[in-house]
Amino acid sequence: MSLLTTLARLEAVRSGRAEPLATVRHRHLSERPMVLVPLTTAGESGAPLAVMLGTDRDAPRLHLVPQPLNRTLRFDFLAELAADLLPYLESFAEDVEQIEGSEKDPETGEKTQVFRELCADAPQLIVPNGAGVHHLALIGRSTRFRRTAEDAEPGPYPAPLRVPLLGRWLTHLTDRAQVPGSSLLLPMTGLLSRHWATGQSHLEDQHLAARLAWHDPPEGLGGARAAELVETGRDEHGQLLHPPAGPATDPRFDEFVLGPAISRYDAAVTALQHAAEQRDGTAAERARAAVRAAVDQLEQVLTAVLLPTWRDVWRGLELLRALPSAGHLEERWTGDRWSYTGHRDRLAAGEPPQPRQDDAVTAARKLAQREREQTRLDVQEALDDPLAMAEHRLAGEAFAGVVADVVLEYDTTGRSPKPRPLVTLHTADRPHADLGREVHRVHGPSTQKAEIVAVDPAEGTITVRVLSGMGRKKEPEPGSLPEPGEPVTFTLFELTVRQSAPLPEPDDTPWTHGGPPGAASVPAAPASEEWE
Amino acid sequence: MNVSTNVPPSGPAEPLAQRLAELRGPAPQRSLNARSLAALAANPGCHRRAVLDAAGVDKTALAARLGRPAPFGQSPFAISRGVIFESRLKADDYGALLEPLRAHLGVPADDRAPLLVPDLLHRSGPAVRADRTAEALARAAAEPEAWTLLDHPMLRLDVAGGTAYLEPDALVVHGGRCTVIEIKSFPVLDGSADPAKVGAAARQAAVYVLALQRAAAAAAGQPLADDPYTEQRLPGSPRTSVLLVCPKDFGNRPTAVAVDVRRELATTRRQLSRMTGIGRLLEALPPGTDFDLAADEEGTPARTTEQLTAAVEAVPATYSPDCLSTCELGFHCRAQARCDGRVEQLGRGVRGELGSIRTVAGALAAASGTNGGTTSSGTDDGDPDGVGTDDAAERLAYAAALRAEALGAGA
Ligand code: SF4
Numbered sequence: 001m002s003l004l005t006t007l008a009r010l011e012a013v014r015s016g017r018a019e020p021l022a023t024v025r026h027r028h029l030s031e032r033p034m035v036l037v038p039l040t041t042a043g044e045s046g047a048p049l050a051v052m053l054g055t056d057r058d059a060p061r062l063h064l065v066p067q068p069l070n071r072t073l074r075f076d077f078l079a080e081l082a083a084d085l086l087p088y089l090e091s092f093a094e095d096v097e098q099i100e101g102s103e104k105d106p107e108t109g110e111k112t113q114v115f116r117e118l119c120a121d122a123p124q125l126i127v128p129n130g131a132g133v134h135h136l137a138l139i140g141r142s143t144r145f146r147r148t149a150e151d152a153e154p155g156p157y158p159a160p161l162r163v164p165l166l167g168r169w170l171t172h173l174t175d176r177a178q179v180p181g182s183s184l185l186l187p188m189t190g191l192l193s194r195h196w197a198t199g200q201s202h203l204e205d206q207h208l209a210a211r212l213a214w215h216d217p218p219e220g221l222g223g224a225r226a227a228e229l230v231e232t233g234r235d236e237h238g239q240l241l242h243p244p245a246g247p248a249t250d251p252r253f254d255e256f257v258l259g260p261a262i263s264r265y266d267a268a269v270t271a272l273q274h275a276a277e278q279r280d281g282t283a284a285e286r287a288r289a290a291v292r293a294a295v296d297q298l299e300q301v302l303t304a305v306l307l308p309t310w311r312d313v314w315r316g317l318e319l320l321r322a323l324p325s326a327g328h329l330e331e332r333w334t335g336d337r338w339s340y341t342g343h344r345d346r347l348a349a350g351e352p353p354q355p356r357q358d359d360a361v362t363a364a365r366k367l368a369q370r371e372r373e374q375t376r377l378d379v380q381e382a383l384d385d386p387l388a389m390a391e392h393r394l395a396g397e398a399f400a401g402v403v404a405d406v407v408l409e410y411d412t413t414g415r416s417p418k419p420r421p422l423v424t425l426h427t428a429d430r431p432h433a434d435l436g437r438e439v440h441r442v443h444g445p446s447t448q449k450a451e452i453v454a455v456d457p458a459e460g461t462i463t464v465r466v467l468s469g470m471g472r473k474k475e476p477e478p479g480s481l482p483e484p485g486e487p488v489t490f491t492l493f494e495l496t497v498r499q500s501a502p503l504p505e506p507d508d509t510p511w512t513h514g515g516p517p518g519a520a521s522v523p524a525a526p527a528s529e530e531w532e
Numbered sequence: 533m534n535v536s537t538n539v540p541p542s543g544p545a546e547p548l549a550q551r552l553a554e555l556r557g558p559a560p561q562r563s564l565n566a567r568s569l570a571a572l573a574a575n576p577g578c579h580r581r582a583v584l585d586a587a588g589v590d591k592t593a594l595a596a597r598l599g600r601p602a603p604f605g606q607s608p609f610a611i612s613r614g615v616i617f618e619s620r621l622k623a624d625d626y627g628a629l630l631e632p633l634r635a636h637l638g639v640p641a642d643d644r645a646p647l648l649v650p651d652l653l654h655r656s657g658p659a660v661r662a663d664r665t666a667e668a669l670a671r672a673a674a675e676p677e678a679w680t681l682l683d684h685p686m687l688r689l690d691v692a693g694g695t696a697y698l699e700p701d702a703l704v705v706h707g708g709r710c711t712v713i714e715i716k717s718f719p720v721l722d723g724s725a726d727p728a729k730v731g732a733a734a735r736q737a738a739v740y741v742l743a744l745q746r747a748a749a750a751a752a753g754q755p756l757a758d759d760p761y762t763e764q765r766l767p768g769s770p771r772t773s774v775l776l777v778c779p780k781d782f783g784n785r786p787t788a789v790a791v792d793v794r795r796e797l798a799t800t801r802r803q804l805s806r807m808t809g810i811g812r813l814l815e816a817l818p819p820g821t822d823f824d825l826a827a828d829e830e831g832t833p834a835r836t837t838e839q840l841t842a843a844v845e846a847v848p849a850t851y852s853p854d855c856l857s858t859c860e861l862g863f864h865c866r867a868q869a870r871c872d873g874r875v876e877q878l879g880r881g882v883r884g885e886l887g888s889i890r891t892v893a894g895a896l897a898a899a900s901g902t903n904g905g906t907t908s909s910g911t912d913d914g915d916p917d918g919v920g921t922d923d924a925a926e927r928l929a930y931a932a933a934l935r936a937e938a939l940g941a942g943a
Contacts (some may be wrong), residue, residue: 041611201853201879251605386938
């Protein structure tokens, strides 16, 4: 946490409300995001209990596993989820544009022009919190290797047809979520934390409803009190008034509501089996009704604990949409579209599922990509948002001020003199830099380098000598230099992180297109992973 | 599962134990178990917690009386999952448990050295069970060739004038040494497990290792090695690597992971020695302070909520948001930290950034450049971190100016 964030938190403590950490929205938001609120069964790693999802705030859909320990029911659930989610994920695959690029022939080294398809838009999943992302990754891991009836050796427990495909998509999305600035899958708590500070700690901010309480505290209550009510308020049956955002459920909900409802379901199913064995038609009829009633009741109680979080996620989207979007969103979203397109192509090319563990080369490449994207994100956010730039100024990596003076000077060592003007600005910023350090002008008409020639803390001035970005003539191009009285910002870091190539990252290239061979050479792993 | 009980030491009570018993009042002593001892390490600096735990005060009940009950609970699903996993491991003469242990410890598969599983008198009281465990351990250690499994042994650990009884899941004894086995129901997925859970398990196992080390040193008539990182090779002494047995991937097949707990061991030892030095903390308490949670026959509590609140207040606390997940009094101490406007409410890291500024008001005053003495209101315990008040105040004021400028420009 930086001092500026801490300051914003301190202000939030005083005001009792969330305080801004950004002046623009730094993440792409889809026109049609899929909100997904998953629940898991306590004690069972990655065992789904229910999910509420949909693209329409007023029409959430619920899927649940009436007995989470039953493998068949779990497969039924996953098949339902696949049938619901895959059409959304696949709906972006058809509409494409052709992107022109060049490719080097590995043998001749000759560059040839190529066209590559890029999907015009991509899906976006929003979950309540980071634990939700992790849960989807677990579902992805537990399903992508499953065999189905269509496989040569389906094994003893074949999964429904589209379940492994769902697993591969979830794996791709959760993997992509590790890339800084990516937006295919986003946790709402993370989105809110990026844009607002609350008067509580990061730990408490993981509770979606508690952090939202700082945005809309009820009349007369400060954020702290409102958040505490959300965390601890219980009804007369001891149930939380505002259930946690999952995927874990409240233990007391498990004990007093969910547990009994599941037991009722189990009892009804047992009765049904018994009736079937006895060939007792009326008893079977009664038992079937009891099973239905038990499922209905499970639907009711799970809807009741999911709906508040469902509304919270949409409320969060509303808050975020009220912010103007940052300048570089488009560019970063293009990276997400490449990622989506690449996965689409890998599936079409019949590649095996993502391996359990990346091989060393892939792992290293992914790490390098994430580092690169982090740098790009930092720079872009700083360019897009004065509050993000303020972080760099505070850290001594940038300085901003108003131009006091511009003195034209020339470098006469060459054959023809070159303009090397001195620009002095008033600023309280103290860059951590020695004289002679190269700096970069922010938001100039073109990229412009300069070097620091004087720092006068007593006067509050910094003087730089401009080295480039003034055209090729003897005199600087009109408008290429800042005028006295104009605000100007320089950074110590470069502002052009290697532009994202017009073609996708190697990781997003299917091997049929010369992408990394790693994924293809790893055999699809386990045939019969135990799962009970 | 950790079932353990604390019993007061026999014979005339030492003054410390007596003072602690007075603090607790007539309520039954809350047992210190490995989990609660391990949790001490989560917030080592907190005197409040140290005093309450040493006195065996029921912090859950105390938190409820203070009006902010502890939010902890365990889902019955998680509990039954743990029970099922452990019972599967122990079925068929520990068949499933032995499989992963073989690989790690070299337990032989053939019959030449059969696994001995002595009866540890599980139905008896803790003292009897602890004696029995000690005997069984000594016997097993005396036969280096044999493989012995102690199923739910009982260990003793003296803590601040009382005896805590601890129950690890199992010990395997071979070659004259023993290894602590902890059975956990969180999975090891593709070779790695949740680091937070592994960390918690390691802290807990370290408490067992310490109890075993002390017992082995006492039996050998030697002092415990000063350096917690050296492994003392005494008869029956534990290895400092413990084995976690967890489900593999998504199934019920077990897998074992060796975890080196020397670091946790060092923390636990430091922690416990601080508990023994608790006398000094007690002396600082105002006379008459106690945490008596008992009620008379009509249900009238011995102490009013105000009295309890004041008693709790009398012991200094070191709140940080981590407390919310590690200590029963978390919500109470948070409310107090908020009420006092202390900066720790925002997180541990904040202290370092704000130097000796300790209050929200002080920090905001510094930020607005009007810190005419306000900052010192929160400065009470020096400035160990080396960030001077002026330095921090200056940076805050600078940050505030940048923030105001940016928000103005962005609007
Ligand atoms: S909650 Fe209070 S008593 Fe418990 S460790 Fe934190 S500060 Fe100490």
